[in-house]
Amino acid sequence: MYNLKLCFLVLAILVPKLVPADDKFETVLYKYGYMQKPLGRDKDRAPTEKEMEEAIKKYQAFNGLEVTGVFDEETIKKMGSPRCGLPDYEPGQSRSDRKWLKNDLTWFIEKFSKTPIKKKQQKEAIKKGLARWAEVAKLNFKQGESDSDLKIQFGVKEHGDGFPFDDEGGTLAHAFYPESGKIHFDDSEDWQMDKHVGKNLEVVAAHEFGHTLGLPHSDVPESMMAPYYKGFMEGLHNDDIERIQKLYGPKEESKENIGFCDHKYTTINAAMWVGSSTYLFVDNLFVIDGSTGRKKKTKRIFPGAPNSVDAAIFSQDTQKALLFTDNQVWSYSLSGGKFYLNYGYPKTHSDEVFSKPDAAMIMKDFEHVERVFVFKNDSIREWVPYYEQLTPESTLKYHDFFIGVPNHLDAILSVNKEIAFLSGEKYFIMISDEQVVTITGTDMKALLRRCTKISEQPVLRPFYITLPCSRVIRS
Numbered sequence: 170m171y172n173l174k175l176c177f178l179v180l181a182i183l184v185p186k187l188v189p190a191d192d193k194f195e196t197v198l199y200k201y202g203y204m205q206k207p208l209g210r211d212k213d214r215a216p217t218e219k220e221m222e223e224a225i226k227k228y229q230a231f232n233g234l235e236v237t238g239v240f241d242e243e244t245i246k247k248m249g250s251p252r253c254g255l256p257d258y259e260p261g262q263s264r265s266d267r268k269w270l271k272n273d274l275t276w277f278i279e280k281f282s283k284t285p286i287k288k289k290q291q292k293e294a295i296k297k298g299l300a301r302w303a304e305v306a307k308l309n310f311k312q313g314e315s316d317s318d319l320k321i322q323f324g325v326k327e328h329g330d331g332f333p334f335d336d337e338g339g340t341l342a343h344a345f346y347p348e349s350g351k352i353h354f355d356d357s358e359d360w361q362m363d364k365h366v367g368k369n370l371e372v373v374a375a376h377e378f379g380h381t382l383g384l385p386h387s388d389v390p391e392s393m394m395a396p397y398y399k400g401f402m403e404g405l406h407n408d409d410i411e412r413i414q415k416l417y418g419p420k421e422e423s424k425e426n427i428g429f430c431d432h433k434y435t436t437i438n439a440a441m442w443v444g445s446s447t448y449l450f451v452d453n454l455f456v457i458d459g460s461t462g463r464k465k466k467t468k469r470i471f472p473g474a475p476n477s478v479d480a481a482i483f484s485q486d487t488q489k490a491l492l493f494t495d496n497q498v499w500s501y502s503l504s505g506g507k508f509y510l511n512y513g514y515p516k517t518h519s520d521e522v523f524s525k526p527d528a529a530m531i532m533k534d535f536e537h538v539e540r541v542f543v544f545k546n547d548s549i550r551e552w553v554p555y556y557e558q559l560t561p562e563s564t565l566k567y568h569d570f571f572i573g574v575p576n577h578l579d580a581i582l583s584v585n586k587e588i589a590f591l592s593g594e595k596y597f598i599m600i601s602d603e604q605v606v607t608i609t610g611t612d613m614k615a616l617l618r619r620c621t622k623i624s625e626q627p628v629l630r631p632f633y634i635t636l637p638c639s640r641v642i643r644s
């Protein structure tokens with residue numbers, strides 16, 4: 170358990186006069202590992218002049234100062250500057266086993282800051298601090314619950330771990346090496362989201378997460394893992410990138426035809442089949458295109474569209490996509506690989522029940538006519554192209570037409586004769602001819618792999634299906 174070393178981010182209070190007080194600076198040299206206390210009978214012996222000189226030289230070299238071996242003005246100034254309290258030299262520093270044995274980590278804020286920064290912003294700072302590492306190394310971070318890997322707390326003075334914080338200044342935060350996951354921030358500090366005033370929370374978090382992930386301090390003064398607090402810095406330094414990649418490997422580049430299965434996302438909002446590719450609308454913001462494997466903001470693929478799409482279909486016959494969001498419908502035409510918003514859209518419908526639908530599905534009936542159905546709770550409506558409206562409110566329940574479909578739908582993927590109903594982590598397959606779910610509650614991963622395979626060899630076959638809703642008006 171001794172690898173759970175603590176890191177103190179120390180901000181020395183800037184005193185107006187910088188008077189060299191040798192024992193104070195001696196303490197700095199001991200604290201950060203430049204000198205070792207003698208052991209046994211010798212333990213109270215003061216360091217010799219030679220030992221001091223060597224330690225000062227070591228300190229100056231590590232921190233990018235001119236190596237003079239004496240407490241000169243620059244050295245004293247540096248020693249009084251804000252810094253992290255984790256030693257710069259420590260036994261076991263280069264151990265390669267000081268890392269997490271997994272690449273997917275969850276985080277959770279156990280105690281929020283009482284400073285005026287809103288909780289949402291605090292989370293944002295944590296997310297951004299972590300994202301700096303996830304952008305370059307094979308690491309993924311996801312917000313979790315109280316049993317998360319990384320546990321973040323704001324506290325003052327003694328806060329439960331025997332490493333009390335001080336007042337404003339001095340210690341800013343501390344973190345533990347893997348696989349502890351504890352990160353504590355001193356709530357006496359002037360935490361800010363701003364880049365120019367106070368202590369920037371995102372940057373301090375990014376530094377502390379470096380320790381949490383297994384990185385010791387760096388002797389490259391411009392790096393994120395340098396011991397001294399430099400105010401706001403963008404991204405990471407090459408030194409940080411090299412060192413984190415040594416521990417976890419580089420971030421895998423998004424390759425062509427990676428398939429949407431390899432992307433990380435939390436929520437599936439909608440799904441549709443476009444030509445030979447599956448489009449997955451995820452996390453209220455993105456579309457993953459199965460043919461390129463690229464994840465883009467919804468607006469970039471569908472100009473003028475809202476970020477979040479509740480349900481979507483694509484008609485292979487008309488090469489048009491319909492996106493449903495709230496009580497609006499957006500129609501796009503596909504031409505030359507790009508989607509163009511059709512004239513007169515978005516259209517608003519007044520069907521209260523079908524505001525924010527769960528999913529939409531397209532299939533061919535026995536006359537080979539494409540039919541679009543929209544699902545919400547246990548009800549169903551048909552989109553009528555002729556009227557560009559949903560069928561009027563009625564009591565149609567989808568279980569009357571489709572047997573075995575789950576109650577909570579996230580999205581529906583219609584691939585040829587197979588209709589995949591996506592619900593939570595599971596999917597359900599219905600062959601459109603039968604209108605009965607044949608595959609129930611299978612893990613989503615299997616479906617996503619399968620879809621990639623399908624996207625390589627698109628086979629478009631018409632549906633032959635009889636639906637008991639021929640009374641629905643259609644063009």
Ligand SMILES: [Zn+2]
Nearest residue numbers: 176253254255
């Ligand atoms: Zn540190």
Ligand SMILES: [Zn+2]
Nearest residue numbers: 330332343353
């Ligand atoms: Zn603590």
